[in-house]
Amino acid sequence: MDSILQGLGQAFWLIITFDPDLYEIIAMSLRVSLSAVLVASAIGLPLGAWLAVNRFRWRRTTIAVLNALMGLPPVVVGLFVYLLLSRSGPFGVLGLLFTPSAMIIAQVIIITPLIASISHQAIRDLWAEYHDLLISMNATRGQRIRALLWDGRRALLTATLAGFGRAIGEVGAIMIVGGSIEHSTRVLTTAIALETSKGNLEFALGLGVVLIALAVAVNMTIHGLSGTERAPAW
Amino acid sequence: MKRSYSLLRAFAAFLSLVLALSAAPARAEVMRMAVTTSFENSGLADVLLPAIREDTGIEVQLVVVGTGQALRLGAAGDVDAVLVHARAAEEEFLAAGHGTHRREIMYNDFVLIGPQDDPAGIAGAESAAEALKRIAAAQALFVSRGDDSGTHKKELSLWSAAGIDPAGGWYRPIGAGMGAALNTASAMNAYVMSDRASWLNFGNKSDLALLFAGDPALFNQYAYIPVNPALHPHVRADLALRLEEWLVGARAKELINGYRVNGESLFVFNAVSK
Amino acid sequence: MSTLAGTLATGAAQGCEAGAGTRQPLLPLVLERAEARARGKLLIGPVDLTLGRSGFTIVMGPNGSGKTTLLRLMHGLQRLSAGTIRWNLPEPIARKRQAYVFQAPIMMRRSVLDSIAYPLLLRGTPRSEARARAADWAVRVGLGAALHRPAPVLSGGEKQKLALARALIGGPEILFLDEPCANLDGRATREIETILLDARAGGTRIVMATHDMGQARRLASEVLFLYGGRVHESGAAKGFFAAPETPEARAFMNGEIVE
Numbered sequence: 001m002d003s004i005l006q007g008l009g010q011a012f013w014l015i016i017t018f019d020p021d022l023y024e025i026i027a028m029s030l031r032v033s034l035s036a037v038l039v040a041s042a043i044g045l046p047l048g049a050w051l052a053v054n055r056f057r058w059r060r061t062t063i064a065v066l067n068a069l070m071g072l073p074p075v076v077v078g079l080f081v082y083l084l085l086s087r088s089g090p091f092g093v094l095g096l097l098f099t100p101s102a103m104i105i106a107q108v109i110i111i112t113p114l115i116a117s118i119s120h121q122a123i124r125d126l127w128a129e130y131h132d133l134l135i136s137m138n139a140t141r142g143q144r145i146r147a148l149l150w151d152g153r154r155a156l157l158t159a160t161l162a163g164f165g166r167a168i169g170e171v172g173a174i175m176i177v178g179g180s181i182e183h184s185t186r187v188l189t190t191a192i193a194l195e196t197s198k199g200n201l202e203f204a205l206g207l208g209v210v211l212i213a214l215a216v217a218v219n220m221t222i223h224g225l226s227g228t229e230r231a232p233a234w
Numbered sequence: 235m236k237r238s239y240s241l242l243r244a245f246a247a248f249l250s251l252v253l254a255l256s257a258a259p260a261r262a263e264v265m266r267m268a269v270t271t272s273f274e275n276s277g278l279a280d281v282l283l284p285a286i287r288e289d290t291g292i293e294v295q296l297v298v299v300g301t302g303q304a305l306r307l308g309a310a311g312d313v314d315a316v317l318v319h320a321r322a323a324e325e326e327f328l329a330a331g332h333g334t335h336r337r338e339i340m341y342n343d344f345v346l347i348g349p350q351d352d353p354a355g356i357a358g359a360e361s362a363a364e365a366l367k368r369i370a371a372a373q374a375l376f377v378s379r380g381d382d383s384g385t386h387k388k389e390l391s392l393w394s395a396a397g398i399d400p401a402g403g404w405y406r407p408i409g410a411g412m413g414a415a416l417n418t419a420s421a422m423n424a425y426v427m428s429d430r431a432s433w434l435n436f437g438n439k440s441d442l443a444l445l446f447a448g449d450p451a452l453f454n455q456y457a458y459i460p461v462n463p464a465l466h467p468h469v470r471a472d473l474a475l476r477l478e479e480w481l482v483g484a485r486a487k488e489l490i491n492g493y494r495v496n497g498e499s500l501f502v503f504n505a506v507s508k
Numbered sequence: 509m510s511t512l513a514g515t516l517a518t519g520a521a522q523g524c525e526a527g528a529g530t531r532q533p534l535l536p537l538v539l540e541r542a543e544a545r546a547r548g549k550l551l552i553g554p555v556d557l558t559l560g561r562s563g564f565t566i567v568m569g570p571n572g573s574g575k576t577t578l579l580r581l582m583h584g585l586q587r588l589s590a591g592t593i594r595w596n597l598p599e600p601i602a603r604k605r606q607a608y609v610f611q612a613p614i615m616m617r618r619s620v621l622d623s624i625a626y627p628l629l630l631r632g633t634p635r636s637e638a639r640a641r642a643a644d645w646a647v648r649v650g651l652g653a654a655l656h657r658p659a660p661v662l663s664g665g666e667k668q669k670l671a672l673a674r675a676l677i678g679g680p681e682i683l684f685l686d687e688p689c690a691n692l693d694g695r696a697t698r699e700i701e702t703i704l705l706d707a708r709a710g711g712t713r714i715v716m717a718t719h720d721m722g723q724a725r726r727l728a729s730e731v732l733f734l735y736g737g738r739v740h741e742s743g744a745a746k747g748f749f750a751a752p753e754t755p756e757a758r759a760f761m762n763g764e765i766v767e
Binding site: 086087088089092095097098179180181182184194196197198199200201202203 | 266271274275295296297298299309310311312411412413414416417420432435436437438439466468
């Protein structure tokens with residue numbers, strides 16, 4: 001119990017003293033995870049909608065694979081991306097290993113299935129509702145997907161925020177491909193892992209509290225900007 | 235045909251988006267060095283890195299991993315140099331041509347940690363081998379790194395020197411880093427072997443205490459190996475050499491020998507100038 | 509309400525985009541031996557019928573007689589299993605010149621204004637123009653005060669009026685309606701009937717299924733009586749209501765239970 005209280009105290013102290021290292025780490029966490037969410041949403045949302053609207057031969061298999069990929073262990077993704085980006089790997093010449101780009105790529109791979117799967121479920125229900133209307137109005141395939149994405153935006157926002165939650169709290173993959181290099185690729189989660197390994201449990205817990213506060217702040221900001229959870233549910 | 239083009243375009247767009255989001259100005263004097271967890275945990279890096287930057291203008295980025303992974307990173311050309319402590323593995327690394335040469339920089343030592351009341355009675359042992367024999371005889375809980383790291387390799391060589399094949403319920407290999415091993419030992423009130431630096435910096439000691447140290451068999455030699463630019467033309471061999479010169483120089487000697495945690499010095503500088 | 513007829517007529521005419529003068533008419537629509545099946549089971553058919561260029565056709569018949577399936581088949585929502593359905597124009601063009609109002613209105617998660625404007629946006633009408641015309645239509649159907657309310661929170665009658673405006677804004681040559689006034693009260697029903705009569709006066713061909721005998725008498729110019737998945741009896745409204753020819757139609761008109 002003492003440790004937990006000390007952790008909260010540490011978190012509070014870190015925040016009010018504007019510890020520059022902490023803010024650097026927070027900025028890197030946000031940069032990596034928000035970028036990953038942006039890219040993963042750009043892929044996952046249309047993919048989810050496309051899967052909901054189209055009937056094709058491997059559809060069920062694709063959806064099953066997508067759902068299975070949601071449970072992909074981040075460490076495996078990290079290893080996979082490491083092998084791709086390593087100087088000895090196929091994309092080694094790009095020199096992306098141990099950079100924020102590498103962390104973004106790994107997180108995109110981790111959260112895209114999640115975003116696509118959740119948005120697929122939401123869009124599938126909406127499509128069942130809109131199907132006759134959109135067919136009747138002669139909407140093209142692209143127009144249908146656009147209408148579903150736009151009208152399903154609240155559910156899709158949830159999918160996106162779920163992706164963000166998974167990205168900001170992820171440590172296994174970015175540790176491997178980012179290296180947790182101080183002042184370069186260190187983010188909140190890898191800093192927590194580092195402090196834990198040093199036995200600085202209270203400090204690590206403090207960083208954990210900061211991480212949660214950050215996630216809550218981002219969620220509230222986005223809900224605030226989008227006006228969700230205020231207007232009636234539609 | 236059309237479809238595959240649009241797929242290609244989508245992938246290109248994805249890549250450029252990632253690059254745009256993460257583009258950082260390229261800095262000329264940056265090099266990467268893989269170091270072991272025990273080195274990072276010692277806190278010495280926080281003293282050395284700013285001094286290196288000040289004297290040479292090189293920004294050294296540390297990738298902190300176990301010795302095994304550090305050497306893998308070097309072999310793959312993902313770092314420009316490695317600073318590790320596992321003699322046999324280092325020799326192998328050099329024999330395979332992954333590194334240009336090996337330069338000894340400094341050493342610290344390993345210590346045996348255990349419950350304060352010392353149920354196996356290792357505090358009075360005359361050698362490290364003797365201490366380990368007592369732990370095995372008492373079947374006292376012992377946490378092993380079990381992660382193929384330099385520390386783990388050292389531990390295994392000590393067991394074999396003691397003529398013991400550690401196995402059984404009392405021996406707990408956890409497959410994790412030094413910090414995790416210490417945290418585990420702290421929670422289980424078990425014996426564990428640690429490098430002195432990690433132990434002194436460790437913040438979660440609870441009932442553990444340093445019980446045995448000082449046997450030369452426990453010395454832990456750190457060596458610096460630049461990655462071979464003949465295999466990996468992109469490595470910053472120039473920076474790696476400049477860093478080496480600094481590491482074996484007078485400023486490094488002063489900082490390494492002078493580094494203290496809780497009043498105890500951790501490292502002994504032993505580089506030989508050419 | 510009498511001035512509405514004129515404005516609705518212009519509304520329908522506006523929909524005729526490319527050279528209204530020279531344009532080929534969509535109708536007549538001819539069904540020959542048309543059948544619809546679901547998993548091998550015959551839903552309706554074989555149906556033979558011709559829909560002429562003008563008029564207000566009421567589709568009647570007991571539950572399960574195939575009213576909805578027939579409307580969906582003509583509109584292209586239900587796949588044709590056998591026979592032919594022929595418009596006076598090629599299918600892709602014909603699909604663009606018709607509209608459909610469902611029994612349970614499907615509300616998009618958008619404002620009233622954007623919902624009504626949506627069919628125009630699908631056709632590439634610039635957003636500002638589409639919104640202006642949608643606002644116009646909202647006023648015509650009595651939703652002028654609800655422009656910025658979310659469509660899904662409207663009352664049942666308001667939803668159906670929105671669906672009507674949405675169907676009519678594109679100026680369809682033919683409008684299918686599947687019991688649009690089911691579950692609505694008298695006032696909402698009357699308002700919707702007024703809109704429909706105005707649309708018809710503006711030149712829109714209307715085909716509507718209904719259960720409401722009074723509504724059928726008020727609106728119909730011709731009647732299709734379905735029974736057992738086939739057109740059992742058809743003809744001009746006057747004759748049908750005065751003296752149905754078949755015993756089933758007669759029984760149905762008398763309010764007996766026809767199965």
